[in-house]
Amino acid sequence: MQTLDASAEQDGRIPVGISSCLLGEEVRYNGGHKRHRYVEQVLGRYFRYLPFCPEVAIGMGVPRPPIRLVGDPDAPQARQVNDPSRDFSDALRAYGREQAANLDGQISGYILKAKSPSCGMERVKVYDVKGMPTGQGRGLYAEALMARHPCLPVEEEGRLNDPNLRDNFIERVFVYDRWRRLQxxxxxxxxxxxxxxxxxxxxxxxxxxxxxxxxxxxxxxxxxxxxxxxxxxxxxxxxxxxxxxxxxxxxxxxxxxxxxxxxxxxxxxxxxxxxxxxxxxxxxxxxxxxxxxxxxxxxxxxxxxxxxxxxxxxxxxxxxxxxx
Structure with a gap:
């Protein structure tokens, strides 16, 4: 369980959850990362990040065979691409529910990795059993997080490149943080x-x-x-x-x-x-x-x-x- 330590509150920065790879942590399936410099270097002056990688957390390892969403876009499964019998759906959803509960009252926003079958906020490709795209869904970890915290400001790193979406997200994080402190x-x-x-x-x-x-x-x-x-x-x-x-x-x-x-x-x-x-x-x-x-x-x-x-x-x- 990862929680906010006392120093996070004392330094005045706003606690925000984030996909670990966006901070440069080498946790992706290929052993790489997706460091987002604006998120890390600019927002990081005001946000204190709590990084999470659900795929590593459930023991999938680094590097690892990639997974993708398969089946019904409204209730997809996360399966290994080269071995569809390997199903990580229950583990990802369980970890999402666990962390979402742990984060009650702990954070004021969350930045997710776009298009990820675990962390994608929206428009994540869903495939049929033959490997053909059939629709779009939401990453299984992100789904559990957002179900538990429907009011929490959540955004994907790619959408933060849009000035209007970025301003709106930052504004909502600051409002939510004032509310969290009030509570x-x-x-x-x-x-x-x-x-x-x-x-x-x-x-x-x-x-x-x-x-x-x-x-x-x-x-x-x-x-x-x-x-x-x-x-x-x-x-x-x-x-x-x-x-x-x-x-x-x-x-x-x-x-x-x-x-x-x-x-x-x-x-x-x-x-x-x-x-x-x-x-x-x-x-x-x-x-x-x-x-x-x-x-x-x-x-x-x-x-x-x-x-x-x-x-x-x-x-x-x-x-x-x-x-x-």
Whole structure:
């Protein structure tokens, strides 16, 4: 069993599970690795990784004959390519369930190796008994992990090359980590309300309907089972944040935030801010431009409610593309 040690919490980095080969560990079937330098060297400054290789963990060895998914794409089996009688399905699923249980409350995200019959998050090729592709499925270890932790931010290393997908994943990891720490400290009605208040504009940018529904949900805090309410809140929150926030959505939030400064700013500053937001909406400049202008006005005219919004700084700026 691999768990998070005390130093992982003390150094301030966010605990994140990861496929071992992405960190350069030579655990692949051919004795190689798939080191991902951005994941290791950039995200690694903020994420403390817990590496796992399910195929090695169940005793398959390095190097080893490769395996692939075979049969029904909805319930495939993991079999050895050159000897289909060798079936590793039960072992991989059991290890996935075991580690998923061990990681309860321990991690705030997971980065998986794409296309792997054990770790692939999606679109893993499934073959028939004659070796012909018949569909797509999910790696058996990944399947068990995601079934146990449906709200956990999970992504594949290949998809992190897309700036929008990368920003969205990082954003969700930071939100989930704040939630995980809140749960560890002891959740109550007051802390839930505060958490929601600090994330309101972030939610609004992703899903206006969820913004309204979560507001109504939080309004009922203190009237029933707080843990049951918290589970429902987290589920709806992470589902909302997984949706793409368009330029129009962001511009709507930016205009809301600009409204907090309408009395403090003179006509020229107000027009400059609105022009910047509209230029962003039209795709003429990145989100970073109006956000930087808003932060500038916030420093000059402190506003506690706005300053508490994670929308302005959802994660360290050096991790983002500037296009979230």
């Amino acid at each position: 560890a400290e002891g959740l109550d009605a007051g802390s839930l309300v505060q958490f929601h208040t600090q994330h309101k504009f972030l939610i609004l940018a992703h899903d206006q309907q969820a913004y309204r529904e979560l507001g109504r949900l939080v309004a009922g805090a203190g009237k029933g089972d707080i843990q049951a309410l918290a589970e429902q809140y987290l589920s709806q929150l992470m589902q909302a944040l997984s949706k793409h926030a368009s330029r129009r959505d962001h511009a709507n939030v930016l205009m809301h935030l600009a409204g907090f400064f309408k009395k403090q700013l003179d006509g020229g500053d107000r027009q400059e801010l609105e022009d910047s937001i509209q230029a962003y909406r039209r795709g003429e400049q990145p989100l970073l431009v109006p956000l930087t202008l808003l932060r500038h006005h916030l420093r000059r005219h402190p506003e506690a409610y706005v300053a508490g919004q994670h929308y302005l700084d959802p994660f360290p700026r050096e991790l983002g593309s500037g296009e979230r």
